[in-house]
Amino acid sequence: MSTAVRQPAAAAADRKPATMGQALRHALRDAMADDPDVHVFGEDVGSLGGVFRVTDGLTAEFGPDRCTDTPLAEAGILGTAAGMAMYGLRPVVEMQFDAFAYPGFEQLVSHISRMRNRTRGKLPMPLTVRIPYGGGIGGVEHHSDSSEAYYMATPGLHVVTPATVADAYGLLRASIASDDPVVFLEPKRLYWSKADWDPQEPEAVPGIGRAVVRRRGSSATLITYGPSVPVCLEAAEAAREEHGDGAEGWDLEVIDLRSLVPFDEETVAASVRRTGRAVVVHESPGFAGPGGEIAARITERCFHYLEAPVLRVAGFDIPYPPPMLERHHLPGVDRILDAVARLQWESGFTESGGFGQGRGGGAV
Amino acid sequence: MSTAVRQPAAAAADRKPATMGQALRHALRDAMADDPDVHVFGEDVGSLGGVFRVTDGLTAEFGPDRCTDTPLAEAGILGTAAGMAMYGLRPVVEMQFDAFAYPGFEQLVSHISRMRNRTRGKLPMPLTVRIPYGGGIGGVEHHSDSSEAYYMATPGLHVVTPATVADAYGLLRASIASDDPVVFLEPKRLYWSKADWDPQEPEAVPGIGRAVVRRRGSSATLITYGPSVPVCLEAAEAAREEHGDGAEGWDLEVIDLRSLVPFDEETVAASVRRTGRAVVVHESPGFAGPGGEIAARITERCFHYLEAPVLRVAGFDIPYPPPMLERHHLPGVDRILDAVARLQWESGFTESGGFGQGRGGGAV
Amino acid sequence: MTVLEQPGAYAPAPPPSWRPRTDAAPLLPDAEPYRVLGTRGTRTAQDGAPGPDAGLLRRLYAAVVHGRRFNEQATALTRQGRLAVYPSSRGQEACQVAAALALGERDWLFPSYRDTLAAVARGLDPVEVLSLLRGDWHHGYDSPGTRVAPLCTPLATQLPHAVGLAHAARLKGDEVAALALVGDGGTSEGDFHEALNFAAVWQTPAVFLVQNNGFAISVPLAKQTAAPSLAHKAVGYGIPGRLVDGNDAVAVHEVLCEALDRARAGGGPTLVEAVTYRLEAHTNADDATRYRTDQEVEVWREHDPVTLLERELRDRGLLDEATVREAEEAAERQAAELRERMHQDPPLDPAELFAHVYAQPTRQLRDQADQLRAELEAEQRSAAAAQSAGSTTAGEETR
């Protein structure tokens, strides 16, 4: 059950390596340079440059009016951001950690997500809420939540999360440019992931709402996003080799969703129709997590193509564990391959009625 | 597309009718009488008896120390409730409306749901958070949210919601008696629903975590809870009659989940295995709503019994509409029957590959 | 240039060199609510200030007379099923009207659900203002055009919006102030605290007007706070707190104008507590007899904002019967027009449910809009079929 984090294939080259954190910082910097209405603020984003250093240097370059340390109050941050957006600015705010966005939940859900709708488009909310999320970095309690289920269930928000260095830049630029509020979830444990990426010529990436096939395959589809993308790619590599009782390797397709809202049904459905089998992988607890929606939706659209139910590999239905136990919680390569193995490869399983109280029941 | 709210069959008798609101009040009263550690507090719960009158008379009977008007601050209410529970009390707090629980989200998610786990059971949180939820009463903005998806996605909480007068009493008593925190969701538009129910001898009901088959049927299963239970029962009645192109009527089974957490997989799976078809019905927006989890879980457990994908009839993926438009949003009888009609009753559909971009794709 | 330079940061020196940053005394409110109406003798003698301008008095008078009538009319519309709900500001008309008239052209108002009258007094179309409470949409007027934010339902959440907007204006170099209205109950919410603190630290041109009407639904002020007054909260943020008689339109107007001028000039925010009273129930759906006595209400009726102002105008010889009649007739005309317009069904388009959720509807929303359209067409078809069947039958019967 490895939880090691590896770079996506593209990152293997080492010519001009940049980290995801650096790419995010470049995105903020370039957005501020291009548009004077872009304002960055939050706790410690100024001289400290944020606890993950993503805003490093912005106050120095653009002054404290453009990149501003706020008082310590998340509802205040999101509420003033809403007000600034009402006056035509494009605020980009930072919540310091996932769980520390919760104090601002009412402002996000009751106002930011609904203001455009409420005012029939007269008061759009072109603001971006950056939230470092997820575990795997040994953070103590309240520092490793995967809170995407809350935001997905809130109409009016976009929910975006990059898994590669290029996407970190491209998707953050697109989020800031969006005329709608975007919850931009930054996978904490990928902040230090590296790729060959040139800040002078950041490569173009597909826009918000487009999933990408990170690895082509024919046996089954792994559907994932954010911090679990590298894990799934690793699992796909491992699956190529022989395994189990001398069976042949599986050729797994890996889809990086990139945005949970809007959800790219087409790309996912096309893949699952081709492979006939799918596993959704994420770190967030399984129960009522993103995987439920994804599995249900795919099943609605691909029912007669499916050889097996869409399975889910997710975090357990527990509060995020303490650092010394987190490896047990995080979906790792072995757990993903176990799920793939349960996708009813034996022909007997394809008979109606043959599957019931099987191993799959309590997987998530 | 009717959104009329009818009583479940049992309510038809009129001997000693009680409303759901009254049954809830009795539950609070009896719990306070039985256990001096039960304390009720919240906004306007005292002399006013709550805006829905569920706490009517409690201050008069038990004094302001047992039923207490608080200052207007939901995080404060939930936070002090947590502290009271730490000292061994059993607080029952009222959030005035669904959307007005959001200011307390951090206390609920970061503390109340996790305190037992954090302290290895040393500080359990035997508290109940009553939240009137859902629409259909002509409430203006922020007064009709269905927020159950947020609570379901939070490990450590129980999420309970009654649909009948007897369950209102029985489940609220069980919630108050529970040693774990319960988010008790009261379907607003059922407050005035009536049934033959005797406060002197409240009928015993199954405990938290048990779903109940409200109507037996063989064609397909409607899986629902709270405000949509009467609607589904009405739909099941309507389905009995001939419909469509002269086809025979459907005999629909209706399951009332009663608690979303814990989720009663056994009861639901047993039904779906029998009927082979299922539709999940709820008012909350479909995307990343409860139906996704339910459909995915049922599919995992019943894949080879299913004649068609589990479909969902839910609120649209929009902020709750204004009063004059809410009837379009709420799942009504016609919309439920439309979904049942899409459960691939024609034999041709059962062939693999026959179903694809059909009508089902964008239902929720 | 930065607007965010800290005015006199704390010296980091340890005690005993360390001292409170500023003198608290000037931030504390007066020991008695500021009043103008009925104090002419005492006040001019005391401070030599000129009495309030006659033109202003007359404008305020016309507006409170209209406001009173507007409240009555709106309440009546609830009984006629033309409004889903109405939270009346009867008894608080002085605050409402003074707030509207104190605002400069470019200033913004951030009202709560109770502040319809303030929006109407600012000149907005009352039918558009009532949209939320009528239920045809969540919000009915053009906020950027009118510089009135949507009526806000979640308590105190509008305050950080006001701070953010005023801060943005200041960053852009615009001389814009924001006036945010909140109730006594709303001051208990965390958002009140956070908003005032942001405004104070950033010296934002925002003014916070607490209409302390004695109740948060059924909860009296004594269960809401133990503070000497709500205005005393200001010192905890380092901003001035003012206490004013909220039924004295002239006093409220004066205090707000002063605070807004100071704000626009870069002098920072002010917290104003207006002591007033809600003469009617919380909304038409509320039963106030459950939590207060008639006697209590009676005492406040004696201090009615309309009467206070009318008395002053009469005392100063500024009010003849013609003016009274004129104001009343104008109010009546406006009420009649409102009634008539509200009796027409508002245009409703179910397709709007999907149109404004995002700048571009998602694929899922487009599908859902299609689904609803199809359902409505089917509904119409079967209604038409039923009707034509029915009319045939009817025709046959009369034949």
Place this chain on the structure above:
Amino acid sequence: MTVLEQPGAYAPAPPPSWRPRTDAAPLLPDAEPYRVLGTRGTRTAQDGAPGPDAGLLRRLYAAVVHGRRFNEQATALTRQGRLAVYPSSRGQEACQVAAALALGERDWLFPSYRDTLAAVARGLDPVEVLSLLRGDWHHGYDSPGTRVAPLCTPLATQLPHAVGLAHAARLKGDEVAALALVGDGGTSEGDFHEALNFAAVWQTPAVFLVQNNGFAISVPLAKQTAAPSLAHKAVGYGIPGRLVDGNDAVAVHEVLCEALDRARAGGGPTLVEAVTYRLEAHTNADDATRYRTDQEVEVWREHDPVTLLERELRDRGLLDEATVREAEEAAERQAAELRERMHQDPPLDPAELFAHVYAQPTRQLRDQADQLRAELEAEQRSAAAAQSAGSTTAGEETR
């Protein structure tokens, strides 16, 4: 009997009869932080109060010496990979120790992540206290048994817990006070506001100690508040605010004892601001050079809580070299013991992940526990297989 009767409800009478409820003056903090150490001459002359008790001075001294060493040891443990993170209270030992010693047996302490030392000074097992920061579990000690709530990470959220607990104790007729610790940054959160307001309205026996250490991570106090002092916030809740030199253990102890006594006696809550300074970075992971200068830190080193107390004891002839050595040796012994115990790996049981989520695990959690157990067994089996294969190979090689 009710504990919730409102002390002197507002008269609902309209202005001019209406007046602020209480006189604000007695609630306002002094113009200078209260100090005891080094003021003996001036103070006794001034108010005739007896000097601090020698026994107390000695106990405080031993505790701050130990506390300083504890902070050093814990920071060292981060470098040795034995703690995931440590937020040091170096420079704040006086507050920590005084808070612990001011508490009565039945009183509760509500600490934040920085307040490990307060818990240790109360007598808790330091290894259990460090559980959160070590990462073996979220919390390591028996809260009901020790009357110390879990170290709290989400800022200011522990304050309403303290209020609720103290309120519950009062309802049960127990003489229990709660002392809640919070940082200067934490005062900006809505929960701070809501907690203090609830406590004031309910006259809850809760005392709030703000350790104003000048920074919230990198953000200096001047960007956190514009208030004269944080203690001035008290008046907005109608409770007394006290300002104290947070590096003066005797002064902090005295002020807290007074406030706790008053609270237990039904006199209501108090807000205490202790002016202090965080001498180290926010945590071992922070880089303080990004936001403050060495000179600034140097000034505060001159006002070190350990030195201040030691000087007083020497001045009063209460400290000989033997006592100093004894205190230092005791501190060293405890540090060594801590180091040794922390170098042993903590017992870990993955099954615990599922054991405490609910009173009874749900069916889903039981399934998940089974799944993890099976995985771990499989892991062990293959590890054992690999090892035996390896040892065979090794054996073969050496053969």
